[in-house]
Amino acid sequence: MYSAIAANKRNTVIIIGLFVALLTGISLWWGYTSGNGSSAIFIVGFVLLYTLFQYYAAGSLAVAMSGAQEIQKSDNPRLWRIVENLAITEGMPMPKVYIIPDEAPNAFATGRDPKHAIVAATTGLLAIMDDKELEGVMAHELGHVKNYDIRVSTIVFGLVSAIGILADMAIRASFFAGGRRDNRDDGGLGIALLAIGIVASIVAFLIGPIVSAAVSRQREYLADATGAHTTRYPEGLASALEKLAQYGRPLRRASSSMAHMYISDPIKPGITERLFSTHPPLPARIKRLREIGSSF
Known part of the structure; x- marks a missing residue:
């Protein structure tokens, strides 16, 4: 149990560390080639400020995009009681x-820390889960909050955005430099900046989403393990995931920008998109949970 949590945390740190090193390398390359390193620092700083705004607004944006409606205990005593008991336990x-009026069974959590946490479940999820399964799902969602997963996903988002903006700026600067025929040096600078732009574009639009998906998958495994530890009954969540695999369908208001927040992929990607999926396969998650259950 604890080894699974430690492994997921370690892998996430390694992935983000490598991506930070990559962003730093591209920024230094930009500064050395253009002779104006401060421009790269400005771009990265701007993206980090934008990411900070997204970080604080993530909860409100997620609720608005999902169509979720806040409830009180009297509105759904069953869901409220389960969440309340889990919060006390942790x-x-x-x-x-919140409850999302959607027949597709799913749930998500958001919030930059436990004091600002939000959990939401669809009406479809409430309809097909028994109490133990629903408890497992909600423990998984609270696990995301406890593990500060929103913070991690926001950091990754900022890194990918920074590299994307650097790529765009480098390509634009390369055409500007290459268009100046009165200086032979500008031609070499244009080629160098174009090379930076191409490399950064590949990172931002291909490697970036893969890294984001890899981090998100690690956090899903970690939330599964955390939820199992909270309830001391991994079979509840394992059974819930089996039902999600059986009854799963796309959400009516699914958004790719918040797909990583849900317990199960709300979009149901095709074969060509699975490389970028924010969720590990449900059978793999179920297998891990049952292996964890044998250690209790």
């Missing part, structure tokens, strides 16, 4: 509870 403040 020593966390009671999160805000």
Whole structure:
């Protein structure tokens, strides 16, 4: 159990560390080639500020995009009681509870820390889960909050965005430099900047999404392990995931920008998109949970 949590945390740190090193390398390359390193620093700084805004607004944006409606205990005592008991078990403040009017079974959590947590479940999820399964799903979602997964995903988003903006700026600068025929040096600078732009574009539009998906997958495994530890009953979540695999369908208001927040992929990607999926395969998650269950 604890080895699974430690492994997921370690892998996430390694992935983000490598991506930070890559961003730093491209920024230094830009500064050395253009002779104006401060421009790269400005771009990265701007993206980090934008990421900070997204970080604080993530909860409100997620609720608005999903169409979720906040409830009180009297609106759905069953869901409220399960979330409340889990929060007490984890020593966390009671999160805000939402219900999404959608027949597709799914759930998500958001919030930059336990004091600002939000958990939401669809009407479809509430309809097909028994109490133990629903408890497993909600424990998984609170696990995301406890593990500060929104913070991690926001950092990754900022890194990918920074590299994308650097790529765009380098390509634009290369055409500007190459268009100046009165200086032979500008031709070489244009080629160098174009090379930076191409490399950064590949990173931002191909490697970036793969890295984001890899981090998200690690966090899903970690939330599964955390939820199993909270309930001390991994079979509840394993059974819930089996039902999600059986009854799963796309959400009506699914958005790719918040797909990583849900317990199960809300978009159901095709074969060509699975490389970029934010979720590990459900059978792999179920297998891990049952292996964890044998250690209790």
